[in-house]
Structure formats: structure tokens, C-alpha cells
Amino acid sequence: MQEDKPIIEISHISKFFGEKTALDNVTLNVKKGEFVTILGPSGCGKTTLLRLIAGFQTASEGIIRISGEDVTLTPPYKRPVNTVFQKYALFPHLNVYDNIAFGMKLKKISRQMIEKKVKAALKMVGMTDYEFRDVDSLSGGQQQRVAIARAIVNEPEVLLLDEPLAALDLKMRKDMQMELKDMHKSLGITFIYVTHDQEEALTLSDTIVVMSEGKIQQIGTPTDIYNEPINSFVADFIGESNILNGMMIRDNLVRICNTEFECVDEGFGENIPVDVVIRPEDLYIFPVSEKAQLIGTVQTSIFKGVHYEMTVLCNRYEIVVQDYHSFEVGTKVGLLVKPFDIHIMKKERICNTFEARILDTNHVEFLGCSFECIPITGLQLDSKIIVEVDFDKVILQDNEEDGILTGEVKFILYKGDHYHLTVLSDWDENVFVDTNDVWDDGDRVGITILPDAIRIVEIID
Numbered sequence: 001m002q003e004d005k006p007i008i009e010i011s012h013i014s015k016f017f018g019e020k021t022a023l024d025n026v027t028l029n030v031k032k033g034e035f036v037t038i039l040g041p042s043g044c045g046k047t048t049l050l051r052l053i054a055g056f057q058t059a060s061e062g063i064i065r066i067s068g069e070d071v072t073l074t075p076p077y078k079r080p081v082n083t084v085f086q087k088y089a090l091f092p093h094l095n096v097y098d099n100i101a102f103g104m105k106l107k108k109i110s111r112q113m114i115e116k117k118v119k120a121a122l123k124m125v126g127m128t129d130y131e132f133r134d135v136d137s138l139s140g141g142q143q144q145r146v147a148i149a150r151a152i153v154n155e156p157e158v159l160l161l162d163e164p165l166a167a168l169d170l171k172m173r174k175d176m177q178m179e180l181k182d183m184h185k186s187l188g189i190t191f192i193y194v195t196h197d198q199e200e201a202l203t204l205s206d207t208i209v210v211m212s213e214g215k216i217q218q219i220g221t222p223t224d225i226y227n228e229p230i231n232s233f234v235a236d237f238i239g240e241s242n243i244l245n246g247m248m249i250r251d252n253l254v255r256i257c258n259t260e261f262e263c264v265d266e267g268f269g270e271n272i273p274v275d276v277v278i279r280p281e282d283l284y285i286f287p288v289s290e291k292a293q294l295i296g297t298v299q300t301s302i303f304k305g306v307h308y309e310m311t312v313l314c315n316r317y318e319i320v321v322q323d324y325h326s327f328e329v330g331t332k333v334g335l336l337v338k339p340f341d342i343h344i345m346k347k348e349r350i351c352n353t354f355e356a357r358i359l360d361t362n363h364v365e366f367l368g369c370s371f372e373c374i375p376i377t378g379l380q381l382d383s384k385i386i387v388e389v390d391f392d393k394v395i396l397q398d399n400e401e402d403g404i405l406t407g408e409v410k411f412i413l414y415k416g417d418h419y420h421l422t423v424l425s426d427w428d429e430n431v432f433v434d435t436n437d438v439w440d441d442g443d444r445v446g447i448t449i450l451p452d453a454i455r456i457v458e459i460i461d
Contacts, residue, residue, distance in 0.1 A: 030192060050160050206221070245416075277343040304322070317416040357384055386456070394453070396435060
């Protein structure tokens with residue numbers, strides 16, 4: 001039975017490495033006995049957060065409590081946690097038994113107690129007959145079991161696992177997932193698990209914490225995260241999705257792909273731009289008939305082992321469909337989606353918004369650059385203002401030198417008929433771009449904004 005009071009309390013934690021922000025005001029509570037997975041892409045801050053809980057790094061701001069005790073500045077060996085690393089960190093000169101017993105020997109625990117605990121830990125990880133084997137003779141999966149046994153033998157209140165299965169092959173990884181789940185159930189201790197593998201997170205967790213750019217995007221059960229993503233990043237990162245621009249006409253009615261659909265969502269208002277998520281497996285595909293909500297032509301059809309994945313072009317929008325039945329490329333088909341399978345999300349933003357400064361009647365400064373704008377009247381020089389720029393008015397160039405400023409593509413979201421890009425400018429501020437051009441993550445680009453694309457919407461002072 002899980003207790004109400006959290007065993008781990010992370011309050012407003014930030015971590016800075018020079019000018020880089022690895023964690024930005026993170027708050028998270030973990031219940032006793034819970035299996036929590038911290039999930040996100042490389043560089044999102046998940047491993048930094050785990051290392052702060054373990055004590056291998058110190059928070060720049062905020063407080064970490066374990067079992068109600070402030071451990072923010074407590075060294076790792078004094079915390080009631082043990083860590084299992086991706087690379088196992090076993091001692092090659094010691095056999096399996098001595099690797100597991102190592103920490104207890106340092107604590108001067110009696111030989112009889114060490115033997116009892118090691119044998120119990122080996123039984124827990126299914127390696128009873130391996131105690132005198134050299135660790136170098138073990139497979140990757142067996143070495144990982146030894147690393148887990150070494151961690152649990154000390155009976156920590158919390159077990160931290162940093163991408164522990166990443167080095168294993170697919171079959172072994174799936175086998176170890178099930179074993180970890182069984183281990184968690186039998187041990188009854190709290191597991192905090194870091195991974196970038198969405199399927200792994202959905203399989204193992206009681207709770208998933210989705211992170212991006214040092215911030216928590218969403219916390220929820222695997223079902224909640226998959227079926228009710230809070231924003232486009234979560235919807236795109238967890239599983240496959242059709243993410244489309246929509247217009248909430250009124251409660252229970254949304255327009256997407258120039259077609260009105262009944263839905264179950266309410267409270268968004270009337271004629272409000274929204275993002276709409278439809279999972280590929282929730283679309284029905286069939287020969288064209290009167291019941292079709294959308295009509296389109298199959299562009300691609302790929303067998304995925306369990307189902308076929310097809311791309312259907314409907315009114316210029318590409319819709320991904322997964323179904324057990326295949327339709328050949330070029331076939332005209334109908335699509336239908338039920339109201340409860342349409343998920344509506346508030347848009348995080350409807351345009352770029354920047355703080356700016358008036359340089360003269362034809363120039364404003366933002367993102368560290370001077371931009372030409374349409375003539376400004378009635379405002380004093382050096383006034384601070386807010387400017388807006390529509391996503392599709394930002395121009396990206398292959399040659400960085402052709403732009404007014406430069407940046408790097410950090411996130412790409414396909415919206416059915418265009419790409420929505422997040423570009424981190426060299427001013428360390430995001431610029432959002434709608435484009436039909438194809439870019440890759442990590443591409444360096446020039447950024448240009450033309451004068452008539454800049455709108456002054458507010459005067460700050």
C-alpha cells in the first residue's frame with residue numbers, strides 16, 4: 001500500500017552549467033513504492049535530475065527531500081538511494097559475489113550477513129548459480145542483473161536506474177523490462193528510471209514524467225500520457241500521432257482538414273485555434289462510402305508486422321492510418337474517426353512574440369539584432385514594445401550568412417500539410433517557423449524576417 005506522503009520531494013530545482021540551463025524550476029513528488037520513469041530526448045535534463053537525486057551533482061537552486069529530510073547538500077553515500085548505471089560500473093577484477101558484496105564489506109557487515117544478503121539478491125535477479133563467475137565472462141544482460149543485485153543488496157529506499165537497458169539488444173531489453181517490473185513488485189521499493197525509449201516507459205511505469213529542454217512537460221499514468229497529451233511535444237514524442245491545426249467552432253465541434261467533426265471536448269470557447277491529435281490506430285479506413293468523413297487517396301502502404309501503415313492524402317493533408325487491412329497505393333478511400341478518439345489541445349502559441357526596442361522610425365531591435373520594419377509613428381525612440389511575427393512569415397536559409405541572425409533547428413513537428421519548426425536562435429531564444437521545406441534536427445540556418453511581417457502589439461513603457 002503506497003503512503004500518501006511522498007518519499008521524494010523535488011521543489012523548484014534548477015541546475016546551471018555556466019550559461020546553460022540544464023534544469024529549469026523543476027518540481028516533482030514521488031510516492032513510496034512507485035515506479036516513476038523520467039522520459040525525454042537527449043539533452044532534456046533527465047539524467048541531470050537523476051544525478052541530483054543521487055547526490056552526484058548539486059542543485060544550483062531549490063530543495064530535494066528524501067523521506068522528509070533535506071538532502072540537497074548531502075553526499076551520495078549518506079543518501080538512502082542506490083544507482084544502476086547504463087554501463088554497469090562493475091569491478092572487472094572481482095567475481096559476481098564480490099561485486100555484490102563490495103559495499104557491505106566497506107561497511108564492516110558480518111560475513112554471515114553478507115553471504116545471506118548476496119544469495120538473496122542473486123535469487124532476486126535469477127543468477128543463483130553465478131556467484132563465482134568472472135563478470136567479464138557474463139553477457140550484457142547478466143552483467144546488468146549483477147549491477148541491479150549490487151544496488152538492491154543494500155536495501156535502499158529508492159533505486160535509481162539511468163538508462164540501464166540501453167546497451168542490450170532488443171530481445172534481451174524486452175526480457176529485462178519484464179524482470180525489472182517483477183523485481184519492483186516483489187521488492188516494494190521506489191524505482192526512478194531514466195530512458196528516452198517511449199515504449200519502455202509505457203511498459204514499466206506507474207507514472208511517467210515527460211521532459212523537454214530542462215522542464216517537465218507532463219506528469220501522468222502511461223494511459224493519460226498516451227491518450228491525453230498536454231501539448232504537441234508530448235503527443236509527438238509518445239507514440240505516433242496525426243497532429244493537425246484545428247478550429248474549435250464550439251463545444252463538441254471542431255474543424256480540421258476543412259471538415260467539421262464532432263468531438264467530446266468542451267470549454268475551449270468558440271472559433272478558437274487549437275491543436276488536434278488523432279492516433280493512427282483510431283482512424284477507420286474503408287472503400288469510399290457515404291459514411292466517410294474524409295475522402296482521400298492512399299500515397300504509401302507499408303507492412304509493419306502487426307498492421308499496415310498507410311498515408312492518405314485528403315484535401316492536401318497527409319493523414320497516417322494504421323489498420324489490419326491494406327489498401328493499395330492510388331486507391332481512393334474513406335476515413336472516419338469517432339468523437340472520443342479526437343483529442344483537442346490548447347495551442348501553446350499562435351505566433352512568435354518578442355520583447356523589442358525601437359531604434360528609429362524604421363528599425364526595431366529584438367533577438368539581439370536590428371530588423372527593418374514598416375514606419376513607426378507616435379512612439380518615442382528607445383521605447384520597449386512587444387512585437388509579433390506569424391510563423392509562416394519567418395524565412396529560413398541554408399546559408400547562415402544570408403540571414404539577419406542564425407540558429408539551429410531543435411524540434412520538427414509535421415502538421416499534415418506543413419512543418420512547424422522550433423529554431424533556437426544564437427540569442428538563445430526560440431523562433432517558431434511554419435514551412436513546407438524539409439529540414440533536419442541540428443541544421444544550422446539563417447533567419448530573416450521581412451519588414452511587413454513585424455507587428456507592434458503592445459507598448460511596455
